[in-house]
Amino acid sequence: MMMLKQTVHFGAGNIGRGFIGALFSESGYHVTFVDIAEQVINKLNEEQQYNVKLATAQEETTTIKNVSGLNNMTQENEVIEAIRQATYLTTAIGPNILPRIAPLIAKGIAKRVQESDDKLYVIACENQIGATDILKNHIMGNLDEDTKKALEGKVYFFNSAVDRIVPIQDQSSLDVLVEPYYEWVVETTEEIPQVTGMKIVEDLAPFIERKLFTVNTGHAVIAYLGYLQGKSTIDETLADEEIAGQVRETLKETGAYLVKEYGLDQDEHLAYINKNIERFKNSYLNDGVERVGRSPIRKLGPEDRLVRPATQAQKAGLSYTNLAQAIAAALLFDHPEDEEAVKIQQMIQENGPAFVLKNISSLAEDSEITKEVVRQYEALKARK
Numbered sequence: 602m603m604m605l606k607q608t609v610h611f612g613a614g615n616i617g618r619g620f621i622g623a624l625f626s627e628s629g630y631h632v633t634f635v636d637i638a639e640q641v642i643n644k645l646n647e648e649q650q651y652n653v654k655l656a657t658a659q660e661e662t663t664t665i666k667n668v669s670g671l672n673n674m675t676q677e678n679e680v681i682e683a684i685r686q687a688t689y690l691t692t693a694i695g696p697n698i699l700p701r702i703a704p705l706i707a708k709g710i711a712k713r714v715q716e717s718d719d720k721l722y723v724i725a726c727e728n729q730i731g732a733t734d735i736l737k738n739h740i741m742g743n744l745d746e747d748t749k750k751a752l753e754g755k756v757y758f759f760n761s762a763v764d765r766i767v768p769i770q771d772q773s774s775l776d777v778l779v780e781p782y783y784e785w786v787v788e789t790t791e792e793i794p795q796v797t798g799m800k801i802v803e804d805l806a807p808f809i810e811r812k813l814f815t816v817n818t819g820h821a822v823i824a825y826l827g828y829l830q831g832k833s834t835i836d837e838t839l840a841d842e843e844i845a846g847q848v849r850e851t852l853k854e855t856g857a858y859l860v861k862e863y864g865l866d867q868d869e870h871l872a873y874i875n876k877n878i879e880r881f882k883n884s885y886l887n888d889g890v891e892r893v894g895r896s897p898i899r900k901l902g903p904e905d906r907l908v909r910p911a912t913q914a915q916k917a918g919l920s921y922t923n924l925a926q927a928i929a930a931a932l933l934f935d936h937p938e939d940e941e942a943v944k945i946q947q948m949i950q951e952n953g954p955a956f957v958l959k960n961i962s963s964l965a966e967d968s969e970i971t972k973e974v975v976r977q978y979e980a981l982k983a984r985k
């Protein structure tokens with residue numbers, strides 16, 4: 602029997618099962634998912650397959666085979682062995698979790714480079730600029746100098762941008778509902794083993810910024826304004842004409858920055874914005890505003906989807922008023938089940954919104970952006 606190629610994927614969640622793991626399986630790999638969710642791991646090992654169902658009227662379904670699971674808390678040695686045998690190591694776990702999985706990945710890599718010259722390609726598939734660089738730094742921090750040298754020519758780290766809307770799933774099954782659209786862009790100049798659906802580029806910056814500051818900025822505007830108005834899903838919120846107009850105005854602001862920074866064609870970019878607004882309307886996804894607005898401390902970070910385009914627009918002399926409104930709405934996201942939202946609300950209560958912007962978004966308290974956000978925060982709060 603021919604041995605399948607091996608890949609290891611950290612995070613057997615929505616994007617892990619519904620996108621990256623599925624692409625590897627379809628490309629002829631056995632996918633070992635690594636996660637802490639014991640139930641998911643057990644099911645993966647029992648059922649050894651699951652369905653990816655498209656969020657369309659026809660619900661086209663693909664069965665994903667050759668999958669198994671390992672628990673990184675209780676099966677360290679098995680994970681190290683899986684890393685030893687893998688061609689790819691990918692993650693879709695949330696940017697904040699990367700430092701936590703790095704020590705185990707470092708152990709796996711250290712063992713592997715002692716025993717083999719085979720190449721390993723590491724790709725973090727997270728909504729964060731430079732996520733693989735961040736993971737790499739944490740891995741390197743867990744390796745001694747000799748092992749770090751031994752990585753050369755054997756272990757490669759590529760940044761990537763990952764795009765497919767996958768809502769929160771029914772937890773009783775491994776099956777995943779996903780939108781039909783997807784894009785996975787990986788930055789490298791190396792010749793690497795082919796994976797169906799992986800697009801290779803030499804410079805990721807325009808791709809990840811275009812994606813984060815269109816798909817994710819637009820999504821965040823809908824989520825935070827929708828939450829404020831008591832809406833539950835993204836498509837339901839977008840049906841509100843005032844909010845739909847606000848999304849367009851905000852994406853015009855990020856668009857003006859992207860067109861200027863990367864020399865994008867204005868009409869093509871407008872078509873990209875329109876295409877994404879259509880994606881958000883997909884009612885089969887039933888995608889919650891609370892998922893899309895999740896982790897507002899991360900989303901209000903200086904390099905993330907709201908603050909970076911605002912600071913970049915300001916530097917370029919462009920408008921950022923609508924982005925400021927989105928930031929203000931994020932400050933009002935007081936979802937009690939979201940730890941980061943609770944923390945922000947506590948910070949606002951104790952020290953006010955400008956303090957949050959200084960500490961979380963690295964915006965000076967007397968900056969023009971902060972003044973505009975605080976003004977809009979007060980206005981939105983008064984309308985609540």
Ligand SMILES: NC(=O)c1ccc[n+]([C@@H]2O[C@H](COP(=O)([O-])OP(=O)(O)OC[C@H]3O[C@@H](n4cnc5c(N)ncnc54)[C@H](O)[C@@H]3O)[C@@H](O)[C@H]2O)c1
Pocket residue numbers: 611612613614615616617635636637638673693694695696698701702726727728763764765766767768
């Ligand atoms: N869902 C989407 O539409 C989408 C699209 C593009 C990118 N992303 C990005 O993909 C990443 C994952 O998002 P998701 O929606 O799949 O999230 P998710 O919550 O569905 O999946 C994350 C998985 O990581 C696991 N996990 C958490 N802590 C862990 C730990 N310490 N060790 C091992 N496993 C751990 C969880 O159990 C879960 O299964 C995020 O960076 C997100 O921004 C998501």
Ligand SMILES: O=P(O)(O)OC[C@@H](O)[C@@H](O)[C@H](O)[C@H](O)CO
Pocket residue numbers: 728763764765766767816817820821892893894895896
């Ligand atoms: O995953 P987050 O929390 O960074 O952002 C929430 C959504 O905007 C995001 O998951 C999108 O669905 C996804 O990025 C689409 O590709």
